[in-house]
Amino acid sequence: MATAGTLAERPTVPLRPLSPGRAPQPGGWAVRVVGGVLLAAAGVVVTAASWLLLVADAGGRRLDHALMLAVEDRFSSVQDELLGLLRLVDVASVGLVLVVIAAIALLRRRPWAAAAGVVLVLATQALTQVLKSALPREGAAENSLPSGHVTVITALVVAALLALPVALRWVAGLVGVVLVAGASVSVMAVGWHRPGDVIAAFGVVAAVGGALLLVDGVRRAATGRLR
Numbered sequence: 001m002a003t004a005g006t007l008a009e010r011p012t013v014p015l016r017p018l019s020p021g022r023a024p025q026p027g028g029w030a031v032r033v034v035g036g037v038l039l040a041a042a043g044v045v046v047t048a049a050s051w052l053l054l055v056a057d058a059g060g061r062r063l064d065h066a067l068m069l070a071v072e073d074r075f076s077s078v079q080d081e082l083l084g085l086l087r088l089v090d091v092a093s094v095g096l097v098l099v100v101i102a103a104i105a106l107l108r109r110r111p112w113a114a115a116a117g118v119v120l121v122l123a124t125q126a127l128t129q130v131l132k133s134a135l136p137r138e139g140a141a142e143n144s145l146p147s148g149h150v151t152v153i154t155a156l157v158v159a160a161l162l163a164l165p166v167a168l169r170w171v172a173g174l175v176g177v178v179l180v181a182g183a184s185v186s187v188m189a190v191g192w193h194r195p196g197d198v199i200a201a202f203g204v205v206a207a208v209g210g211a212l213l214l215v216d217g218v219r220r221a222a223t224g225r226l227r
Contacts, residue, residue: 032217040210046203051135051145054196061138068194075189082186089149089183094121097156105163112219116212117159123208124155128201146200147193153183154205 054064075082098121105114128151137143157176164172187193 029217029220032213032220034217036210036212036214036217038210039213040207043203043205043207043210047131047146047200047207048203050196050200050203054194054199055135055137055143055145058138060196064194064196068188068191071185071188071195072191075185079190083190086149086183086186086190086192089152094152094156098159101156101159101163108163108165110163112216113162116216117162120159120205120208120212121152121155124151124204127204127208131200131204144193145197146204147184147187147197148201149187150180150183150193150198150201151204154180154202155208158205158209 054060072079098118101117102114105111105117125148128146128148131146132143132148135143135145137145157172157180160172160176161169184198187198188195
């Protein structure tokens with residue numbers, strides 16, 4: 001049997017070590033800060049390039065429209081079905097999905113993931129509407145860039161990945177890719193959006209997501225200094 005003196009000389013170790021997923025990672029905040037800056041910058045570049053090359057430029061605008069018409073023609077036999085699916089994406093359905101995602105994150109005691117998911121969805125939609133109103137489109141009554149449907153579905157997929165356990169993220173990621181790809185094709189097939197609008201939607205999500213990743217890195221750095 002170990003003596004009291006022997007026990008006293010041993011280093012103190014936790015009886016239940018922290019799980020690898022929750023163990024503090026020194027320097028992890030720096031990765032998030034740098035990654036956030038790069039992702040946000042890439043999102044801004046993609047969104048700006050989509051408008052400059054496929055909307056502001058006459059040749060790019062013709063190509064963008066021709067590609068939409070090609071997709072529309074390819075899926076002309078299922079347009080009614082695609083329209084029905086797209087109409088399911090409304091304020092009520094998006095709100096319900098977002099509440100479920102936030103609830104999952106909170107049940108897992110991840111309030112930051114819940115908050116980040118909600119902010120990502122709301123901020124990307126707000127930015128999408130601002131860009132639609134602010135950016136002009138030659139020869140059109142209103143600008144359609146970026147696609148609101150693709151933006152919100154992509155943002156919801158990312159929010160779900162943040163909220164779910166690691167073991168489920170691969171499955172959720174595969175389902176999310178199918179949903180995003182389906183939405184991207186559908187909005188072109190029904191004539192709502194051109195390819196440039198879809199690409200810009202991805203840029204908006206990347207820009208806002210990068211900003212949130214940057215904030216998370218700064219938050220972790222500040223928390224680490226306070227310990």
